Amino acid sequence: MSKKTQNSNKNVEVVVLYCQHGLSDDAKGSDWSQKSTDVSVRAIMMPCSSKIEVPYILKILQAGVDAVEIVACPEKSCKFLIGSRRAEKRIEYIRGLLEKIGYEPQRVGISRKLSQSPEKLIELAKARADAVRSVGTNPMKGE
Amino acid sequence: MIFAEWKPLDELVDKLKAHKKVLLVGCATCVAECAAGGEKETETLAPLLTMALKKQGHTVDITTATLEKQCEWEFVEELAEKAANVDAIMSLACGIGIQALAERFDPMPVYPGVNTSSLTIREEDGVWAGRCAACGDCVLDQTFGFCPIARCAKSLLNGPCGGTRKDGKCEVNEDVDCIWNLIVERAEQRGQLESLAEIRKTKNWSNSRHGGPKKVVREDLKK
Amino acid sequence: MKTIVGSNLERTLAGGHFALTAEVGPPRGPDPADVVKKAKILHGVADAFNVTDNQTAVVRMSSIAASKVLLEEGLEPVMQIVCRDRNRIAIQSDLLGAWALGLRNVLCLSGDHQSAGAGGKLNGHPGAKNVYDVDSIQLISIVKGLRDNAIQDGGDAISPAAPFFIGAAWTPFGPPEKFRTIRLAKKINAGADFIQTQAVYDMKRFAEAVRRAEDMGLTEKAAILPGIIIPRSAGMLKYMNASVPGIEVPDEMIQRMKDSADPKEEGIKITLELIDGVKNLSGIKGVHLQAIEAEELLPDVIKAAGLLPRPKID
Ligand code: SF4
Numbered sequence: 001m002s003k004k005t006q007n008s009n010k011n012v013e014v015v016v017l018y019c020q021h022g023l024s025d026d027a028k029g030s031d032w033s034q035k036s037t038d039v040s041v042r043a044i045m046m047p048c049s050s051k052i053e054v055p056y057i058l059k060i061l062q063a064g065v066d067a068v069e070i071v072a073c074p075e076k077s078c079k080f081l082i083g084s085r086r087a088e089k090r091i092e093y094i095r096g097l098l099e100k101i102g103y104e105p106q107r108v109g110i111s112r113k114l115s116q117s118p119e120k121l122i123e124l125a126k127a128r129a130d131a132v133r134s135v136g137t138n139p140m141k142g143e
Numbered sequence: 144m145i146f147a148e149w150k151p152l153d154e155l156v157d158k159l160k161a162h163k164k165v166l167l168v169g170c171a172t173c174v175a176e177c178a179a180g181g182e183k184e185t186e187t188l189a190p191l192l193t194m195a196l197k198k199q200g201h202t203v204d205i206t207t208a209t210l211e212k213q214c215e216w217e218f219v220e221e222l223a224e225k226a227a228n229v230d231a232i233m234s235l236a237c238g239i240g241i242q243a244l245a246e247r248f249d250p251m252p253v254y255p256g257v258n259t260s261s262l263t264i265r266e267e268d269g270v271w272a273g274r275c276a277a278c279g280d281c282v283l284d285q286t287f288g289f290c291p292i293a294r295c296a297k298s299l300l301n302g303p304c305g306g307t308r309k310d311g312k313c314e315v316n317e318d319v320d321c322i323w324n325l326i327v328e329r330a331e332q333r334g335q336l337e338s339l340a341e342i343r344k345t346k347n348w349s350n351s352r353h354g355g356p357k358k359v360v361r362e363d364l365k366k
Numbered sequence: 367m368k369t370i371v372g373s374n375l376e377r378t379l380a381g382g383h384f385a386l387t388a389e390v391g392p393p394r395g396p397d398p399a400d401v402v403k404k405a406k407i408l409h410g411v412a413d414a415f416n417v418t419d420n421q422t423a424v425v426r427m428s429s430i431a432a433s434k435v436l437l438e439e440g441l442e443p444v445m446q447i448v449c450r451d452r453n454r455i456a457i458q459s460d461l462l463g464a465w466a467l468g469l470r471n472v473l474c475l476s477g478d479h480q481s482a483g484a485g486g487k488l489n490g491h492p493g494a495k496n497v498y499d500v501d502s503i504q505l506i507s508i509v510k511g512l513r514d515n516a517i518q519d520g521g522d523a524i525s526p527a528a529p530f531f532i533g534a535a536w537t538p539f540g541p542p543e544k545f546r547t548i549r550l551a552k553k554i555n556a557g558a559d560f561i562q563t564q565a566v567y568d569m570k571r572f573a574e575a576v577r578r579a580e581d582m583g584l585t586e587k588a589a590i591l592p593g594i595i596i597p598r599s600a601g602m603l604k605y606m607n608a609s610v611p612g613i614e615v616p617d618e619m620i621q622r623m624k625d626s627a628d629p630k631e632e633g634i635k636i637t638l639e640l641i642d643g644v645k646n647l648s649g650i651k652g653v654h655l656q657a658i659e660a661e662e663l664l665p666d667v668i669k670a671a672g673l674l675p676r677p678k679i680d
Pocket residue numbers: 274275276277278279280281282283290291292293
């Protein structure tokens with residue numbers, strides 16, 4: 001059995017960074033986590049997606065997390081106007097860096113959603129988890 | 144500012160894989176301005192290199208520090224404690240900063256993490272362009288404020304070569320203005336085109352690197 | 367009729383003849399036979415032959431050596447010198463050496479940047495360190511100093527003087543167009559005796575440029591030889607128009623080549639018309655004809671243009 005198929009059954013660890021302006025009121029104001037058999041999700045609220053810096057995301061990956069999903073506001077509704085556009089460019093940059101060091105670029109992704117519920121965030125996290133499931137666990141895991 | 148860029152990541156990984164503990168040192172001055180070696184870039188590169196090394200089977204502990212100025216001895220001194228706990232240093236400062244670390248922490252290996260290439264201005268966010276080549280004999284007054292040494296691919300002093308493109312760009316790079324086209328344009332605007340008709344004699348390059356290593360002593364400033 | 371150097375090209379021009387120069391590109395290898403072969407084809411069809419200096423920044427047999435081979439074959443060379451690869455020390459040393467070998471005409475150029483690499487068709491040496499210690503106008507002054515004052519650029523005397531017939535290039539159409547005539551004047555004031563131009567296809571615009579030069583008295587001071595590159599296809603003309611700085615090809619000419627059943631023949635027709643056109647321009651003293659990588663075309667074209675035999679100068 002190849003390493004990849006072994007991993008496909010494993011629990012995939014995903015961190016969701018979400019912009020506080022994009023979330024419905026009831027979900028706001030906290031970091032939280034949820035674990036199921038195949039995905040562990042940790043959600044961290046950010047003041048604005050434009051505040052998400054490159055080192056911050058890389059350090060999450062360095063700590064062994066399998067994937068990071070950024071949930072930004074749609075461009076039109078972004079409170080800081082170009083905040084979410086900027087976040088998108090940064091994600092592109094990080095993906096390029098990951099590729100250069102032999103990591104799968106899909107370990108980092110971004111979606112633009114407005115007024116999301118916690119359930120929807122979990123759904124996005126799961127989609128991200130599915131995108132990396134086949135490539136295996138983060139080599140940094142277990143550090 | 145002095146402009147530098149990261150060396151290719153695989154080159155950096157290759158250099159560090161023989162080490163166990165590495166200190167990655169940034170500089171908050173020029174290389175921060177050109178987004179190669181400021182605090183942000185240092186904190187970006189550290190996890191990136193750690194991950195790359197790990198993937199290749201090397202566990203290297205990378206700690207970071209960003210100095211105010213890596214080219215001043217008193218700031219370099221701030222590293223003493225951290226440097227005592229590592230077996231190699233990688234610097235993201237320009238060549239001057241890298242040499243300062245190499246001198247201060249001899250015989251510790253000090254690796255350049257960047258390639259220093261030019262003296263640039265930030266034209267706009269994310270865009271840098273060369274402005275000066277430290278030629279040692281400035282002619283900006285004769286060329287209407289545009290440097291023909293750094294900004295003309297052939298460092299011409301008497302006007303444009305035959306390679307200026309139709310759109311006024313340089314034959315060597317379609318994204319760069321032919322600087323002589325701009326010099327002439329400005330001369331015309333000021334009604335001073337004739338000043339460019341004067342033949343500029345062969346240049347004295349001896350006050351630049353071509354004259355040998357630079358050393359300046361000012362007695363009035365010596366202690 | 368006063369001459370200072372006594373080269374065939376100088377005497378042809380001084381004698382009031384319509385001069386003709388052609389171009390010989392040295393080989394990318396060391397075999398002199400490659401140069402001799404071209405020399406045999408071109409013997410007697412022009413007054414002097416330009417020998418390029420690592421054009422498009424591709425390493426070729428040195429211009430000085432290939433010039434000497436031509437000379438031995440009875441062809442008079444115009445040794446080209448570019449500023450890309452040699453500093454003022456090497457250039458002057460080569461000039462003295464060239465003179466010792468009997469070379470008497472030089473053409474002073476800035477040179478293609480080393481990133482050119484034959485327009486990407488060959489590797490070239492894009493990682494090379496360039497020199498550009500002097501520019502083409504300063505180079506002209508240096509050659510003039512060696513000739514007229516027997517003095518090197520640094521001020522040291524030489525003995526005897528090294529008289530060369532000095533050439534320079536002119537790109538009348540490139541931007542900034544207003545400055546191009548001033549730059550021509552600078553070259554002539556620095557000491558250029560003859561001028562070879564970037565290839566001309568747009569006769570009307572060229573005539574206007576020459577008029578401007580004439581108005582400044584430049585056509586009296588130096589012999590202007592318009593460059594003509596024999597076109598061989600519509601694609602070639604289109605490419606030159608779009609990608610070679612300083613070359614302007616009228617749309618009608620490209621269309622004419624496109625419509626032609628035999629573009630090679632049409633290209634020769636166009637060449638002959640262009641030669642005829644420049645011949646009739648006041649202030650023009652000759653023509654510089656090129657058939658890039660097809661030197662064998664030259665004898666027939668030159669003959670058809672009625673430019674053979676070349677004047678015999680004693
Ligand atoms: S002329 Fe020399 S000193 Fe002046 S800007 Fe250009 S390179 Fe720098």
